[in-house]
Amino acid sequence: MITVTRALHFDAGHRIPDHQSQCRNMHGHRYTLEITLSGPVSTVDGAPDRGMVLDFSDVKAIAKALIVDVWDHAFLVYSGDTVVRNFLDSLGDHKTVVLDRIPTAENLVRIAFDTLAAAYQAQYGDRLKLTHARLYETPNCWADCYAAT
Numbered sequence: 001m002i003t004v005t006r007a008l009h010f011d012a013g014h015r016i017p018d019h020q021s022q023c024r025n026m027h028g029h030r031y032t033l034e035i036t037l038s039g040p041v042s043t044v045d046g047a048p049d050r051g052m053v054l055d056f057s058d059v060k061a062i063a064k065a066l067i068v069d070v071w072d073h074a075f076l077v078y079s080g081d082t083v084v085r086n087f088l089d090s091l092g093d094h095k096t097v098v099l100d101r102i103p104t105a106e107n108l109v110r111i112a113f114d115t116l117a118a119a120y121q122a123q124y125g126d127r128l129k130l131t132h133a134r135l136y137e138t139p140n141c142w143a144d145c146y147a148a149t
Contacts, residue, residue, distance in 0.1 A: 003131060004052075005036040006059040010072035014103040017081045026075070026084065029137050033112055035063050036132035037120060054128060062119050067112050076103040105143035109135035113145040 013028040039053045049055050074095040077084050081102075088096045101107045113133040120130050129147060136142040 001038045002041055002053050003036050003038045004054060004056065004059065005034055005132075006056050006063065007032055007034045008060060008063055008068050009033075010068045012071050012073065012097075013075040014077070015081070015084060016102055016104060017078065017084070018102075031071075031108075032136040033063065033067060033109075034132075034134040034136075035059060035116060035130065036134075037128050038131045039124075039128040054124070062123065063112075063116055066115050066119055071097060076108070078102045105135050105137040105141065109133050109143045109145045117147065 009032050011030050015026045016023040042049045074097045076097050079098050088094050117130040120128055131147045133145045134142050
């Protein structure tokens with residue numbers, strides 16, 4: 001098996017409501033999401049993906065549609081953070097994504113991994129597998145999520 005990785009970038013705001021430092025305040029990040037898929041290299045004569053596990057643009061298309069386009073320039077808020085949810089709701093057409101968990105890097109990478117693993121499975125079956133996702137919150141801080149073995 002060979003692995004391929006594609007990085008995508010997006011900007012989003014969040015806060016960690018119970019945190020004991022600055023992260024309890026509303027703020028934003030330039031996130032980078034890295035997606036790693038594994039599978040066999042295509043050897044089909046004349047196929048446009050011959051010599052590839054999957055064309056990088058196809059890796060991107062699914063992740064962009066399901067994660068990046070949804071989260072980019074949005075405020076990611078925990079459903080239980082009612083103070084911030086009420087404020088964001090008062091803004092009218094503000095781009096807000098309500099999550100079932102606090103939007104830490106760890107929780108966000110898990111959401112991204114689970115969402116994308118199901119999507120790649122639906123599109124490509126057992127030929128490809130999402131094996132790893134990494135979400136950089138800053139250039140120096142990230143969280144990883146791996147497929148169960």
